[in-house]
Amino acid sequence: MIDTARPTRPMPRTSGDGTVRGALPPAEPLDVAARRRRRAGRRRNAMTDLLGVLAWVSAAMAVTLWLASSGSHTVVGIGGWLTDAGIVAGLVATDLVLVMLVLAARVPLIDRTFGQDNAIAVHRSLGKPVLYLLLAHGALLTLGYGASAGTGPIAETIALFSTPDMPLAYLGLGLFVVVVVSSLVAVRRRLPYEAWHVIHLLSYAAVLVALPHMLSVGSVLAQSTWQRVYWIALYVLALGLIALYRFALPLVVTFRHRIRVVGVETIAPGVVSIHLAGRDLDRLGTEGGQYGVWRFWTARTWWHAHPVSFSAVPGRDRARITVRDLGAGSARLGRITPGAFVSLEGPYGLFTSRARTAPYLALVASGIGITPVRSLLEDTDLRPGEATVLLRGTDADQQYLWHETAELATATGSRLYAMVGHRAWSRDSWMTEEDLRRGVTLRSVFPRLLESDLYVCGPRAWSDLVVREARLAGVPEHQIHQERFES
């Protein structure tokens, strides 16, 4: 239950525990800091918008390639129109596929301005439209060619199959269908993560095998046109970013820091803290609230990468992550033996104080969502009274890391509230039934809610409810920061 009248009793400080930083409050006045954050936020937004506009322009460029090709102004007949509509659909679809690749490429600029999780959300939302465009591309061209030649779609398909590079193009289309279908929510839930991941990697193959027919069969990208040069450059850019940031950089990070497991500590039923050692871990540049994608090189776990938040800001040679067994793979993490070699992609994430735009700070965490909230609190320079923390759990088993968080709150002069109990049954709420009946709201927990950055982390359905209430209360969108715990 929650007591909004007074903070929970400060928990006793453990001595000799180096996790609490007794940092001095920053000298910068609150309003000056807030103005600085707002400016930084505006810059970040401007950059995000610019990237968004760039994506739009790239799609328009795809249409322009066709517009600028000779004969686009003199399309004749139903066959001609179908054919050219098909060409445009194919060009736009391919451009969007490349945009999707870039969104998933973990490009630092995108992660720092827009957030990798937001980028993945956009990536997902593009999947189905792109597939429809690709299917339309195939269907329209088959019908268009068929109408022009006076043959039926089946005869035309057979003719297309015997055209050089076209079998590869059909293979690419088939792969795209498989990739998108495997990512539909209903299908993905039934698939083991590994199966989905392997299928998803096929999209690289799909992108590559689709290229030859664009260059050889298509007239828009014919030899010695500037369109061909542009198109190949686009491919090189997208695949280059993937190669650099998804493959090369994680390898460099992994071999530079040589991270190993030094201890696995069960801190609650099904929840383990994994203690890591490595070289120069402080130079990873991890900000509190960020996560990494970890792979533990033991016989039973090497094939599964886990996105896990840092539950403490890494020190020079130590780091700690905390994970709950959400899936079959992460349940095995509890049985990792010390000494295991660890590879790391990251750190990623914008659930950090970098994203702040308001003077005050409101942190809400539930369950395993405590991990980024704890390290965020640890990594933020706070004035007394600047931050307020609300911890939410069903029962005593969900109160792991609460103790450390309370210590950090005490050390920084932040208020901390706890709300324990099952979710309300009378209506959809992120609170307990009791607190709901008592009329507790986000505004009553965080009196300065509208001047606060609200960071929410916990189970998706629960945190969506918190965010919904914040929006209804009038918290501006740029002050709401939600960490999505799903890959």
Next chain:
Amino acid sequence: MRARVIAGGVVSSIAVLAIGWQLGGQPAVTAPTPQSTTSGSGTSGTESTSGGTGSGTTGGSSASGSTGGSSASGTFVGDTTQTRYGPVQVQITVANGKITDVTALQLTDSDGRSVQISQQAAPILRQEALQAQSAQIQSVSGATFTSEGYTTSLQSAIDKAGL
């Protein structure tokens, strides 16, 4: 924020599309390039394999390309016509003032699709030309550019033969 992206995206996309519209739209068939085409047809004959008509009569053009005598016999090579999908050039074989064969020396070949189209269209165009004994023939639907190039080149060959 999203609204700004969409607004900015739409405006700049329209700008890009407008530029594309201005860049595009060259005429589909340019005027036949004036060219002395009576060069050795043996060499052009080899070129015809790239756009081969499949009519099997390519062998008929083995005689050297000679501008014809008064009663018009021999082979006559038409001008090369540029189309948006590549050049088209035909050669006619004339015996006693009658066109006995039409051979495509070059057909639209800018991309795989064009090759496919021109291979379908060429035998039909040849048949029509032999029947009509002139370049006043129907164009093949779906092969508009090939047809136009074909008839233009055919007309110039007929002119040379003085038919």
